[in-house]
Amino acid sequence: MLTLLFDGIAYGMLLFVLALGLAVTMGLMNFINLAHGAFAMAGGYVLVLLMQRGGWPFLAALPVCFLVPALLGAALERTVYRPMYRKPHLDQVLFSIGLTFMAVAAVDFAMGSSQQNLQLPDWLRQRWEFGSGAAMLGVGAYRLFIVVVCVALALGLQALLTRTRFGSRLRAAVDDPTVAAGLGIPVNRVFLLTFAVGSGLAGLGGALGADILGLDPSFPLKFMVYFLIVCAVGGTQSITGPLLAALLLGIADVFGKYYLPKLGGFIVYTLMIVILLWRPQGLFTREAR
Amino acid sequence: MTTTRRLVTHSALGALGTIACAAAGLLTPGFAAAQADALKIGLILPMTGPFASTGRQIEAAARLWMAQNGAKVAGKTVELIVKDDAGVADTTRRLAQELVVNDKVVALAGFGLTPLALAAAPVATQGKTPLVVMAAATSSITEASPYIIRTSFTLPQAAIGIAEWAAKNKIKKAVTMVTDYGPGIDAEKFFVDRFLLNGGTVPEKLRTPLRSPDFAPVLQKVRDAQPDAVFVFLPSGQGAAFMKQFAERGLDKAGIKLIGTGDVVDDDILADMGDVALGVVTSHHYSAAHKSPANQKYVAAFQAANPKMRPNFMSVGGYDGMRVIYKALEATKGASGEALLAAMKGQIFESPRGQVLIDAQTRDIVQDIYIRRVEKVNGALYNVEFDAMKGVKDPGKNR
Numbered sequence: 165m166l167t168l169l170f171d172g173i174a175y176g177m178l179l180f181v182l183a184l185g186l187a188v189t190m191g192l193m194n195f196i197n198l199a200h201g202a203f204a205m206a207g208g209y210v211l212v213l214l215m216q217r218g219g220w221p222f223l224a225a226l227p228v229c230f231l232v233p234a235l236l237g238a239a240l241e242r243t244v245y246r247p248m249y250r251k252p253h254l255d256q257v258l259f260s261i262g263l264t265f266m267a268v269a270a271v272d273f274a275m276g277s278s279q280q281n282l283q284l285p286d287w288l289r290q291r292w293e294f295g296s297g298a299a300m301l302g303v304g305a306y307r308l309f310i311v312v313v314c315v316a317l318a319l320g321l322q323a324l325l326t327r328t329r330f331g332s333r334l335r336a337a338v339d340d341p342t343v344a345a346g347l348g349i350p351v352n353r354v355f356l357l358t359f360a361v362g363s364g365l366a367g368l369g370g371a372l373g374a375d376i377l378g379l380d381p382s383f384p385l386k387f388m389v390y391f392l393i394v395c396a397v398g399g400t401q402s403i404t405g406p407l408l409a410a411l412l413l414g415i416a417d418v419f420g421k422y423y424l425p426k427l428g429g430f431i432v433y434t435l436m437i438v439i440l441l442w443r444p445q446g447l448f449t450r451e452a453r
Numbered sequence: 454m455t456t457t458r459r460l461v462t463h464s465a466l467g468a469l470g471t472i473a474c475a476a477a478g479l480l481t482p483g484f485a486a487a488q489a490d491a492l493k494i495g496l497i498l499p500m501t502g503p504f505a506s507t508g509r510q511i512e513a514a515a516r517l518w519m520a521q522n523g524a525k526v527a528g529k530t531v532e533l534i535v536k537d538d539a540g541v542a543d544t545t546r547r548l549a550q551e552l553v554v555n556d557k558v559v560a561l562a563g564f565g566l567t568p569l570a571l572a573a574a575p576v577a578t579q580g581k582t583p584l585v586v587m588a589a590a591t592s593s594i595t596e597a598s599p600y601i602i603r604t605s606f607t608l609p610q611a612a613i614g615i616a617e618w619a620a621k622n623k624i625k626k627a628v629t630m631v632t633d634y635g636p637g638i639d640a641e642k643f644f645v646d647r648f649l650l651n652g653g654t655v656p657e658k659l660r661t662p663l664r665s666p667d668f669a670p671v672l673q674k675v676r677d678a679q680p681d682a683v684f685v686f687l688p689s690g691q692g693a694a695f696m697k698q699f700a701e702r703g704l705d706k707a708g709i710k711l712i713g714t715g716d717v718v719d720d721d722i723l724a725d726m727g728d729v730a731l732g733v734v735t736s737h738h739y740s741a742a743h744k745s746p747a748n749q750k751y752v753a754a755f756q757a758a759n760p761k762m763r764p765n766f767m768s769v770g771g772y773d774g775m776r777v778i779y780k781a782l783e784a785t786k787g788a789s790g791e792a793l794l795a796a797m798k799g800q801i802f803e804s805p806r807g808q809v810l811i812d813a814q815t816r817d818i819v820q821d822i823y824i825r826r827v828e829k830v831n832g833a834l835y836n837v838e839f840d841a842m843k844g845v846k847d848p849g850k851n852r
Contacts, residue, residue, distance in 0.1 A: 167673060168673060171669040171670070175667055175669065272505075276505070277501055277505040277506075278506045278721075278722070279503075279691070279693060279694065279722075281693045281694075281726070283727055289700075289701055291701060291703050293703070302702070302703065304701050306701070375694075376667055376669075377667065378691070378694045380503060382502065382503055417670075418667070418670045420670075421671065422670040422671075425659060425660065
């Protein structure tokens with residue numbers, strides 16, 4: 165029981181980091197970026213390349229997995245994303261899904277289409293067990309590591325958005341770009357930074373998830389649905405919304421697959437439908453004004 | 454004089470005529486040869502997408518066969534047309550139709566997954582074109598068309614070997630965990646039947662979706678059932694991720710053995726799996742470490758032609774498939790259709806995996822099934838065979 169709960173939390177946390185960047189671009193910047201999974205995949209492949217070809221240690225490679233997709237995101241934001249901001253949402257969806265297919269094909273060409281195999285360091289492959297019987301708690305070191313990193317990220321981002329000058333500038337720029345620009349806020353630069361951070365988070369999520377979720381060129385398409393569900397259920401106006409939604413979905417998914425294996429994958433969708441019927445705006449969104 | 458002149462003229466004309474006739478005679482078949490003397494074989498494989506490793510292995514093996522045996526059969530040139538279906542059944546069917554109708558192939562071959570082979574089966578029946586399945590392994594495939602021949606294996610064939618071994622090796626209670634589609638269900642059914650027959654018990658039969666992001670819940674369930682062993686079938690490619698989570702969850706330390714069909718420890722990915730795979734026992738029809746001169750020659754030639762690859766069980770299905778087509782074409786002198794199909798049935802030959810037979814009645818392959826354990830050989834992981842069941846017919850058809 166407790167082991168399952170822990171696995172569910174870890175899985176949820178992973179979904180959270182993966183979806184967080186999407187929540188940031190979609191909720192804060194009002195841009196539907198379906199290519200989000202491609203940035204996550206980029207992070208995963210950076211980790212694989214660094215560890216397998218470069219022989220880097222895991223911990224040293226992780227920040228690079230944030231940086232490379234972030235820089236990639238920044239470059240793309242400047243060149244192809246910016247003209248799309250003022251276009252209707254359908255255009256954005258078509259554009260970013262096209263970008264996803266290009267990423268899939270490019271990675272397939274460059275890295276081959278087979279599953280990448282990652283070797284984690286030994287200290288992350290341990291497992292501790294406490295108690296026995298129904299109350300037994302089995303904790304995998306790697307899953308614990310994911311939970312810790314994700315909690316730190318959530319707290320950090322929440323602070324960044326609510327407590328810092330950048331956070332208030334960002335919120336102002338989203339609410340009314342024209343007035344914000346008039347007040348001397350460098351709207352373009354704020355958006356650029358936000359997009360880069362969002363992409364970097366995706367990359368970090370992809371790198372952390374590579375071991376558990378697997379990594380191959382179809383990654384962005386396989387997990388797009390999960391990111392979108394997290395954002396749809398959690399709402400995109402805050403960090404806490406996606407966090408709680410991801411936890412809820414992760415736990416429900418793990419428990420569902422354990423207790424109702426016949427339904428397995430459907431639990432997540434059923435839950436999403438029920439929640440959206442009850443609160444179409446998402447669980448943690450204030451009513452639209 | 455006149456007679457002589459006439460004679461000369463006549464003979465000259467005659468000679469000319471003969472030359473002309475000979476020339477025409479030479480030309481006509483020569484001209485036709487450009488069109489009809491090519492024997493085209495259509496190879497449909499997933500070359501991109503999640504099952505690309507299957508496609509790469511089979512293509513490499515088919516090309517190796519052609520490189521070793523020349524491109525001429527019965528005086529005609531063999532031409533291999535490789536098409537990529539990316540693992541999508543609709544595409545497979547369309548490509549099969551194009552190959553039969555436009556390219557007039559003498560045989561269709563390849564087929565990486567069960568749904569892909571089933572999608573192409575009606576095309577083979579309608580076009581009266583033999584279809585050689587080189588990978589897909591659900592038992593029922595050969596029943597989908599009378600034109601289907603199989604050179605890979607069937608999951609019931611592979612699964613009973615390990616069921617027999619488990620029952621004899623102090624495994625009384627086993628849980629099964631298979632991927633929820635045709636081959637997985639076949640593997641589960643035949644493992645469980647044979648295992649129960651030998652006095653074992655199966656408290657849980659678990660199935661995971663084909664796209665399963667996280668194995669944590671099923672593995673926990675396996676652990677809580679506390680069996681002596683867990684029998685696993687996963688399509689090749691997922692094995693590595695599964696194996697890692699198996700060890701991380703401490704199932705090996707809890708005394709639960711990992712057994713299965715050979716797909717989990719596919720030669721294509723085994724080398725990268727790391728020591729977690731050591732000691733895993735599986736049953737299958739081919740291992741790159743199979744000890745026979747034919748296989749040693751095969752592995753050496755394969756690796757010389759494809760330096761970064763190790764041949765796996767998919768490759769051997771492709772290699773033997775090409776052999777079956779070649780030998781049948783030799784027997785029919787290049788004729789296609791029913792005659793070619795008949796020539797494919799009943800072939801007996803020495804494959805890199807050992808002696809095999811294409812059963813004339815079921816059109817399925819009869820072969821030895823080996824019990825293997827993952828061991829280190831010269832620093833690399835291999836499936837080392839230590840026992841065998843001789844001449845196994847597909848148990849799925851003994852009804």
